[in-house]
Amino acid sequence: MFILRTIVGKLWITIIGLVVVVLLTLSLFLFRYIETSFPKSQDQVDNLRKMAVKVADEISLHREERRYLQVVNELLSAQEASTIVIDTEFKLINSPIDQPKSPALSFESFFPRADLQKVFAGQIIDNRVVGGPIPQTPMNREYTAVAVPFMNESQSQTGGALILYQLTQSYEETQSYVKHLFVVVGVCGFLMTTFFAFFLLTKITQPLQKLRKAADLISKGEYGTRVPITSSDEIGELGQTFNHMGEQLSDTIKALSHEKEHLASVLRSMTDAVITSDADGQVILTNPQGERIIREWGRIGWSETGGTGSAGEPAYRIPMPMQPLFQTVISEATEMTSKLHVQSEVWDVVMAPLYSRDAVRGVVAVMRDVTEEHRLDKLRKDFVANVSHELRTPLSMLQGYSEALLDDIAASPEERKELAQVIHDESLRMGRLVKDLLDLAKMETGNMELHFRELELEPFLRRIQRKFAALSKEREVVITCSFSDDGLVLMRADEDRLEQVLTNLLDNALRHTPPHAAIELRASRLEWRGEPAVQIDIADQGHGIPPEDLPFIFERFYKADKARTRGASGGTGLGLSIVKNIVEAHDGAVQVKSQLGQGTTFSILLPIKQN
Numbered sequence: 001m002f003i004l005r006t007i008v009g010k011l012w013i014t015i016i017g018l019v020v021v022v023l024l025t026l027s028l029f030l031f032r033y034i035e036t037s038f039p040k041s042q043d044q045v046d047n048l049r050k051m052a053v054k055v056a057d058e059i060s061l062h063r064e065e066r067r068y069l070q071v072v073n074e075l076l077s078a079q080e081a082s083t084i085v086i087d088t089e090f091k092l093i094n095s096p097i098d099q100p101k102s103p104a105l106s107f108e109s110f111f112p113r114a115d116l117q118k119v120f121a122g123q124i125i126d127n128r129v130v131g132g133p134i135p136q137t138p139m140n141r142e143y144t145a146v147a148v149p150f151m152n153e154s155q156s157q158t159g160g161a162l163i164l165y166q167l168t169q170s171y172e173e174t175q176s177y178v179k180h181l182f183v184v185v186g187v188c189g190f191l192m193t194t195f196f197a198f199f200l201l202t203k204i205t206q207p208l209q210k211l212r213k214a215a216d217l218i219s220k221g222e223y224g225t226r227v228p229i230t231s232s233d234e235i236g237e238l239g240q241t242f243n244h245m246g247e248q249l250s251d252t253i254k255a256l257s258h259e260k261e262h263l264a265s266v267l268r269s270m271t272d273a274v275i276t277s278d279a280d281g282q283v284i285l286t287n288p289q290g291e292r293i294i295r296e297w298g299r300i301g302w303s304e305t306g307g308t309g310s311a312g313e314p315a316y317r318i319p320m321p322m323q324p325l326f327q328t329v330i331s332e333a334t335e336m337t338s339k340l341h342v343q344s345e346v347w348d349v350v351m352a353p354l355y356s357r358d359a360v361r362g363v364v365a366v367m368r369d370v371t372e373e374h375r376l377d378k379l380r381k382d383f384v385a386n387v388s389h390e391l392r393t394p395l396s397m398l399q400g401y402s403e404a405l406l407d408d409i410a411a412s413p414e415e416r417k418e419l420a421q422v423i424h425d426e427s428l429r430m431g432r433l434v435k436d437l438l439d440l441a442k443m444e445t446g447n448m449e450l451h452f453r454e455l456e457l458e459p460f461l462r463r464i465q466r467k468f469a470a471l472s473k474e475r476e477v478v479i480t481c482s483f484s485d486d487g488l489v490l491m492r493a494d495e496d497r498l499e500q501v502l503t504n505l506l507d508n509a510l511r512h513t514p515p516h517a518a519i520e521l522r523a524s525r526l527e528w529r530g531e532p533a534v535q536i537d538i539a540d541q542g543h544g545i546p547p548e549d550l551p552f553i554f555e556r557f558y559k560a561d562k563a564r565t566r567g568a569s570g571g572t573g574l575g576l577s578i579v580k581n582i583v584e585a586h587d588g589a590v591q592v593k594s595q596l597g598q599g600t601t602f603s604i605l606l607p608i609k610q611n
Contacts, residue, residue: 086163126146273293275364276365277326348367350365394430395430498586531608
């Protein structure tokens with residue numbers, strides 16, 4: 001029932017139960033007391049019968065003894081008993097003993113005349129033996145009465161009847177009265193308990209319901225909810241405590257929200273990827289960079305050995321490349337650092353355990369893309385190795401030939417001259433290498449000085465063609481020059497640096513173009529990046545560059561032809577890197593297209609700027 005689920009209902013049932021238990025216990029002991037302490041109806045009838053017989057006999061014998069009759073009257077008065085004496089004609093006889101003081105009481109109040117005829121015949125009767133209801137006076141008081149024969153003065157025959165009566169004093173009557181009293185008390189207790197329950201409803205339940213509603217609102221996020229304080233008792237103190245708790249909770253939630261927003265801002269602003277997961281590897285928190293990594297790596301199909309396979313659906317778990325490191329951190333509960341190679345990228349990963357009561361509940365991983373640093377480090381190592389290689393050969397030759405001259409190994413002046421020429425050529429090669437390295441260093445650090453001015457391309461390119469005419473004739477290679485438009489002019493260009501660019505490209509083209517082939521130098525106008533520009537192409541008919549080498553040919557000392565060795569007049573391996581830096585310093589770009597066996601075309605794109 002609903003009422004049993006409420007505090008008021010429980011209190012109401014409890015109080016009613018207590019009232020019932022107390023009344024039942026009290027009635028049990030009270031009824032027992034009444035049963036043992038009050039006379040029974042039959043006992044009262046027997047006592048009255050004996051008393052009536054005795055009084056009737058004594059009155060007949062001692063009618064004239066005033067003292068004796070006075071004692072009898074005192075005894076009857078002590079028993080609260082009275083007598084009525086009538087003759088056989090049903091007339092009242094004046095008796096020397098107590099008579100009814102109430103005129104409403106007569107013999108007919110106790111016995112009918114027909115029953116009194118039996119008394120005149122010598123029988124003793126009472127109003128309970130007759131079987132009828134107990135007679136009642138006009139004041140609704142019950143009496144127990146006994147009628148006995150009354151002898152005349154000569155004691156020879158019955159002169160009438162003596163009726164002795166007394167208020168009924170039996171435990172049944174008292175018990176009935178107590179039961180009635182208990183019923184009245186129970187009803188009053190029920191009504192008072194119900195009234196008290198409604199009082200509790202106002203004083204206890206309603207404030208508690210307000211507290212419950214306020215708690216529900218707070219649980220839904222309305223942390224500013226407060227309850228009104230209507231009393232200063234325990235419930236009022238509970239309300240004040242609840243309001244104080246709400247204020248503290250609101251302040252705590254605001255502080256947590258502020259900290260969460262601050263943490264989220266920090267995570268969002270970090271360039272490093274942050275991934276937090278539980279002990280099962282399920283990701284629970286990431287920043288945008290970490291989420292991008294999970295999404296991209298999740299699309300990669302990973303084989304059981306950790307390699308890439310067919311593409312799959314992204315899973316919001318620790319990515320496969322991080323699984324071995326994750327398992328180690330979980331099992332050993334220690335911070336780990338590692339580098340991951342994923343396809344063409346290199347990632348530096350720092351993974352640390354997260355604790356909860358001295359138990360590892362997850363990990364946090366900070367990842368940084370070090371692909372560029374890794375590439376630069378590799379370039380640095382390659383650069384050192386290549387410079388060492390490039391310097392070792394001429395230094396060895398300088399040392400060897402100089403020792404030959406010092407030891408007079410050369411027997412003739414021609415041989416000495418030949419050795420001196422080799423030493424001179426190698427020193428020139430070392431000088432070009434050092435010069436190219438210095439130029440490249442200046443370009444990469446932005447310290448290269450450029451002298452911009454207006455440059456007409458046609459006479460400039462014709463001059464470059466004439467510069468290589470003798471060398472191309474010697475190698476039996478034809479260099480042609482063509483223009484798609486007349487009057488091609490670069491408004492801002494460094495003529496010397498652009499000459500260095502074309503010199504490096506034509507030198508490479510001549511060295512890789514076989515005899516009886518051609519090299520074409522051409523210029524044209526086009527739109528590039530939404531602006532007017534000029535494209536200069538150097539196309540040869542050489543052996544071409546392998547496709548796998550094309551992305552790396554502009555790196556320093558990179559050799560597309562691994563088997564090729566440079567002669568005394570060979571390049572330094574820095575030419576294309578210098579070309580790229582000079583062109584980019586002009587806000588341009590250099591592109592290359594090549595097919596094995598069909599030749600290579602380098603395209604230089606330079607914007608025409610109007611200052």
